[in-house]
Amino acid sequence: YFSQMRPVQSLNSSEFIINHIQGDLHSISPSAGFSGFKAGETKVLPIRADFWQLSEVDAMPNYYLVAPNLQPVVIASTQLQQDPETGLEVRPYMVAFNDEERQFKRSPEDNLPWAKANVIYERNQDTPDNAELAADSLLPTPLHQELLPEQAPVDLKKGISPVFIGTQRAPVAAALARLARLGVREEAAGVALELVSDPSLASEGYRLDIAAGAIKISAAGAAGFSYGLSSLASLLDPDSLQISAMRIRDEPHYGFRGLHLDLARNFHSKQLLLKLIDAMAAYKLNRLHLHLADDEGWRLEIDGLPELTDIGSKRCHDLAEDNCLLPQLGSGPDPDSAVNGFLTKADYVELLQYAAARQIQVIPSMDMPGHSRAAIKAMEARYRRLLAKGDSKGATEYRLLDPEDKTQYSSVQYYNDNTLNVCLESTFHFVDKVIDEVTKLHQSAGVPLQLYHIGADETAGAWLESPACEALLAADSSIGDKQHLGAYFIERVSTMLASKGITPAGWSDGMGHVRVDRMPAKVQSNSWDLLSHQGHRVAHRQANLGWQLVLSTPEVLYFDFPYEADPKEHGYYWGARQNNSRHLFNFMTDNLPANAEQWTDIENRPYSADDRAGVQVSEPLRPENRIAGIQGQIWSETLRSDELVEYMAFPRLLMLAERAWHKPDWQVPYQYQGAVYNADSGFFSAELKLAQAQDWYRIANLLGHKELKKLDLAGIGYRIPTVGARISEGRLY
Ligand code: NAG
Numbered sequence: 001y002f003s004q005m006r007p008v009q010s011l012n013s014s015e016f017i018i019n020h021i022q023g024d025l026h027s028i029s030p031s032a033g034f035s036g037f038k039a040g041e042t043k044v045l046p047i048r049a050d051f052w053q054l055s056e057v058d059a060m061p062n063y064y065l066v067a068p069n070l071q072p073v074v075i076a077s078t079q080l081q082q083d084p085e086t087g088l089e090v091r092p093y094m095v096a097f098n099d100e101e102r103q104f105k106r107s108p109e110d111n112l113p114w115a116k117a118n119v120i121y122e123r124n125q126d127t128p129d130n131a132e133l134a135a136d137s138l139l140p141t142p143l144h145q146e147l148l149p150e151q152a153p154v155d156l157k158k159g160i161s162p163v164f165i166g167t168q169r170a171p172v173a174a175a176l177a178r179l180a181r182l183g184v185r186e187e188a189a190g191v192a193l194e195l196v197s198d199p200s201l202a203s204e205g206y207r208l209d210i211a212a213g214a215i216k217i218s219a220a221g222a223a224g225f226s227y228g229l230s231s232l233a234s235l236l237d238p239d240s241l242q243i244s245a246m247r248i249r250d251e252p253h254y255g256f257r258g259l260h261l262d263l264a265r266n267f268h269s270k271q272l273l274l275k276l277i278d279a280m281a282a283y284k285l286n287r288l289h290l291h292l293a294d295d296e297g298w299r300l301e302i303d304g305l306p307e308l309t310d311i312g313s314k315r316c317h318d319l320a321e322d323n324c325l326l327p328q329l330g331s332g333p334d335p336d337s338a339v340n341g342f343l344t345k346a347d348y349v350e351l352l353q354y355a356a357a358r359q360i361q362v363i364p365s366m367d368m369p370g371h372s373r374a375a376i377k378a379m380e381a382r383y384r385r386l387l388a389k390g391d392s393k394g395a396t397e398y399r400l401l402d403p404e405d406k407t408q409y410s411s412v413q414y415y416n417d418n419t420l421n422v423c424l425e426s427t428f429h430f431v432d433k434v435i436d437e438v439t440k441l442h443q444s445a446g447v448p449l450q451l452y453h454i455g456a457d458e459t460a461g462a463w464l465e466s467p468a469c470e471a472l473l474a475a476d477s478s479i480g481d482k483q484h485l486g487a488y489f490i491e492r493v494s495t496m497l498a499s500k501g502i503t504p505a506g507w508s509d510g511m512g513h514v515r516v517d518r519m520p521a522k523v524q525s526n527s528w529d530l531l532s533h534q535g536h537r538v539a540h541r542q543a544n545l546g547w548q549l550v551l552s553t554p555e556v557l558y559f560d561f562p563y564e565a566d567p568k569e570h571g572y573y574w575g576a577r578q579n580n581s582r583h584l585f586n587f588m589t590d591n592l593p594a595n596a597e598q599w600t601d602i603e604n605r606p607y608s609a610d611d612r613a614g615v616q617v618s619e620p621l622r623p624e625n626r627i628a629g630i631q632g633q634i635w636s637e638t639l640r641s642d643e644l645v646e647y648m649a650f651p652r653l654l655m656l657a658e659r660a661w662h663k664p665d666w667q668v669p670y671q672y673q674g675a676v677y678n679a680d681s682g683f684f685s686a687e688l689k690l691a692q693a694q695d696w697y698r699i700a701n702l703l704g705h706k707e708l709k710k711l712d713l714a715g716i717g718y719r720i721p722t723v724g725a726r727i728s729e730g731r732l733y
Pocket of ligand 1: 635636637
């Protein structure tokens with residue numbers, strides 16, 4: 001058995017056959033022509049697979065053998081071997097790829113250069129190494145900053161002595177603790193640090209005055225004080241602990257500054273989550289979208305539905321799926337692998353509180369109605385168990401499938417059994433139960449559940465031949481026809497959430513199908529449509545509905561994509577292959593159409609004339625409808641370790657924070673958009689390009705001279721911009 005994300009189309013062999021099982025799981029078995037193995041014999045099985053095979057993630061590890069009287073045994077594993085070409089320790093399944101440059105291209109027109117060291121070097125040659133550029137600068141960049149050169153700097157080696165005026169210590173305890181970790185401890189004789197309540201400031205805004213040998217932070221509440229202290233930490237050079245005298249007046253550009261982490265595909269530890277939350281707080285991110293259920297796993301304990309985590313949180317070789325889900329994503333058959341696991345109720349409550357103490361709202365998500373295989377398999381096992389006990393009523397209480405449904409479908413990830421049946425009352429009963437249990441966990445944490453993410457993406461054409469659906473459509477003519485059933489589910493669950501005082505959120509494709517008049521007024525949509533597929537139009541249209549539109553643009557904000565186009569650089573690459581820090585830094589979030597001209601598609605071709613023509617007729621974003629914010633996405637199909645999550649998230653997360661918090665002056669203002677649409681308008685003038693580059697030089701030096709040191713102190717294994725640099729440590733794969 002083996003995981004192969006690109007489905008195998010054919011096998012050139014007279015001795016074996018390959019079968020697709022579910023998702024990426026395939027089997028190889030001997031055919032009638034099998035002649036057996038002589039001792040030590042190797043047989044090579046050349047396969048042809050769908051799409052491209054350009055990077056090491058196209059092969060998953062942990063091929064395993066199943067035979068009578070034998071526990072499943074891994075035969076092609078993740079043991080390190082030395083790559084003869086580079087001398088690096090690599091996994092054997094990586095070595096097969098891209099020994100020649102031509103294999104690197106997706107198509108003959110693909111002109112994205114392989115990001116070898118010289119390519120990266122040349123691309124960054126303009127950026128000076130100049131610590132002066134970073135001096136007195138902070139990340140994310142504040143709204144206003146005025147240096148006071150006539151005044152002496154403060155020396156924080158002496159420590160700080162905080163005083164609270166109209167406010168308290170508790171809400172900023174975490175921010176003070178971070179300063180202590182950076183070497184600035186609380187000392188009675190330390191630099192005076194006044195925290196003064198000022199209700200006239202914006203809810204997340206603050207003022208920071210460093211003058212006359214003392215520090216004063218004014219804010220309206222906990223968020224502002226925390227951000228003031230984060231700014232202090234950001235100004236610190238961890239070596240000198242000195243800060244120049246200055247005045248800062250600051251507040252964020254976007255209210256929604258999010259990070260998304262997928263725990264479903266491969267589980268990740270609570271320790272990693274705590275570390276991520278700390279880092280988010282350091283850079284003023286304020287939303288953590290936790291993807292807790294998908295086809296390959298259910299990751300949150302739910303009272304009353306133990307099967308969800310008993311069965312749905314682990315993958316092992318149980319073809320009946322009575323005890324676990326099928327192996328996927330290279331998990332292999334080991335039920336004790338670290339890719340399995342779930343958050344207990346206590347873990348989740350702890351995370352909610354830890355995040356809230358750092359001004360971060362957790363957004364739980366169980367993807368539905370597609371991407372729901374783990375829930376379905378767990379509830380089918382429950383059905384069989386209760387039926388066996390003679391409890392036929394209990395058996396169907398939370399059933400998610402219509403057993404008579406004859407629909408044939410295949411999801412984007414090649415499952416034909418991953419979609420809830422939206423015509424069963426038991427399905428809505430299940431969703432309601434899950435939402436109520438999650439709500440209770442939030443209540444016991446003292447952190448109200450404000451936003452719940454339904455998912456709603458990539459729903460395959462399920463339920464079209466379900467008798468339950470035919471009956472429902474006949475009984476309730478308001479639903480419409482079969483094509484509306486997906487929308488019906490989203491509308492109904494959204495309404496259910498709104499009636500509980502919870503704002504529904506979903507991915508833009510699913511949200512694009514609903515009838516707006518059947519939705520609650522307050523809705524969030526995450527726009528993940530590719531810019532090269534006119535994603536800006538969807539974003540504008542949905543923002544213009546008055547919805548909270550969060551940009552999750554894959555070509556910039558998918559952190560499961562590689563930083564650089566190199567076969568050994570980790571990550572899926574269906575939408576982009578070069579999501580590096582500078583690229584994200586350059587993202588003009590307030591002016592998506594401008595990006596359509598600026599940017600190239602995945603094959604490094606400029607967006608086509610058709611795309612630009614589309615831009616011209618695109619619905620403009622009305623001034624009253626702002627973009628609510630941006631979010632970085634860490635999908636985890638290929639991230640089998642916590643270390644790899646850190647590698648994929650850092651340092652680009654710092655650029656996410658910069659774009660989420662700070663609106664740079666090189667962003668073309670909205671009113672110029674009319675001109676922007678014409679490629680020859682020269683809207684992105686030489687002056688603007690220069691302003692953007694100079695802003696980047698400052699940020700790059702901040703990273704190199706200050707921020708990476710802080711990541712080191714926090715024990716974060718960030719990527720350094722040399723392809724494969726950390727592979728040799730043997731930790732990542
Ligand atoms: C998309 C899927 C997601 C998957 C990701 C990988 C969304 C909204 N949906 O196809 O489940 O993990 O790509 O890059 O992104």
